[in-house]
Amino acid sequence: MGRINWRKYGLLIFSLPVVVLLFCASAFSSFLAPYDPYYLDVMYMLEGPSSGHLFGTDELGRDVLSRTIYASQISIVVGLIAVAIGMTGGTVIGITAAYFGGLIDNLLMRLMDILFSFPAILLAVILMASLGTSILNAMLAIGIIFIPGFARLTRAVTQTVQRQQYLEAAICIGVSGPRLIWREILPNVFGPVVVEAAVAFSYAVLLESALSFLGLGAQPPEPSWGNMINTGRGFIEQAPWISLAPGMALFLCVFSFNILGDGLRDLLDPKLNK
């Protein structure tokens, strides 16, 4: 058995188990959660961690662990869809800008620059206020925020590809338009976009919980890490565990997806393969 190349795979080995765990937690919540996340047990309000309730119960006697597990569903779904919106929108804009160049490129990218300079959370909060608070709108608002980042990235990669000889060769044999983009440019864009998507996902989860924390995302009683932390804040003195479990879950999720992004970058970076 050969030695594991830690420099190349180390970060992936650390992050993948947590990522898999998260996806399992959201896919099989009903099997994994020991209790119904909505079940109110007035006999056990604000109970500390015990063998019956591993992470204690909240102010309405609901099991914190079960709610934390169910809350991963919202985070994962919002993350996936928001990243998909940002990735699709950004890739289309980025490739369009690089492909046509000139005035179109200039106009699109200046607009992206300006969108990029807004603080993300501010834009998300405003969009939520005008679109209305719902999980669907949260996905849309967060997705829009990611468009400029993906657009800049794909534009840069496309411009690099455009300077390559194989693209010239493809143009010479008469490939053009959609086929050129689909066959020659998109495969090259794929790698960097996946790396960006992992980091964007962690950021989407963070933004969703920030919105829910402020009461603009998932609405109670639906459990979300953000609104659980917010509830726990009010009972922090008597019951610190209410905000501890969802906080840890959120932190682990963001942390492991950040590392996953770094790990994928190491894997796709040809300089490290030597």
Add this chain to the structure above:
Amino acid sequence: MIRLILIRLLTFVPTVIVASMVLFVAVNVVPGSASKAALGIYATPQAVKRFEHQHGLDRPLVIQYVEWAGKAVRGNFGMSFQNAVAVGPEVKKRLPVTLQLAGMAFLVAVGLAISLGALAGFYHQRLPDVCITSIATLFGSVPNFWLATLLIYLFSLHLGWLPTGGYVPYSEDLVANLRGMILPSIALGVVSSGLLIRIMRTSLIEVMSAHFIETAQSKGISNFNLVIRHALRNALIPFLTVSAVEFGFLVGGVVILEDVFRIPGIGSLVLVGIINRDYPVLLAAAMVITMIVLVTNLLVDLLATMIDPRQVRARN
């Protein structure tokens, strides 16, 4: 160089105009939502019509924007829907609070980044580097509102060292003012330091491989002096530009942390605007935060041009 500065100044105006348009559209993206929001869903059509006419909301969006922008330039952000109070003075009153919080948080972030980043860069690929790089990723992944909750639990409730929130103007009591600002600026600054530590590290590693560092080493200079007097100075220039972008991110975090710590700044005004469905207030607060970000970016670009015109020319 003067040409570069002039170009940068000239592009600033259209940037501000487009940014304000984006905000205006984002707030008014659903037609008629402002009046419905202000009057509630049970408002009669007549009441909605009267309200819209009274506030000029029944006119085309373009005209509304031009009128709003024309007044906003002179610091007049219109009247609050909620209590018919002028929004401008309220914003002016809250601005110094937010600037103080953002400034202090930025100091925390930059202080951590320069010290830890330089240390990691100096011990490139050795144990301190590995530890600090991991810590940087850790810092960058902590949700700031959760960190704030933990800090309040530990330092305010458990140890009783610092207040749980609230704000005392510095003109009233400087010590109380600073004590109240410590936890929010740590919660805000630590999260931003994650990225900055990495940038500082990379930038120092690059500088350390330069020839003039070898020259300095061959003179027999101590490691401490080498980093402080020769390497750090050169590493700071690329760091400066990134830290300005990070400052923008940090200013956005003010919206959440001012709410957690009950600080009456611009960030909490954004939330007041949302909760009361008070669009003039929301728009004014959002515009001021955006202006803080845009002006910082402008200043740092100008500063970077003056320090090292080569870089800016290379970037454009």
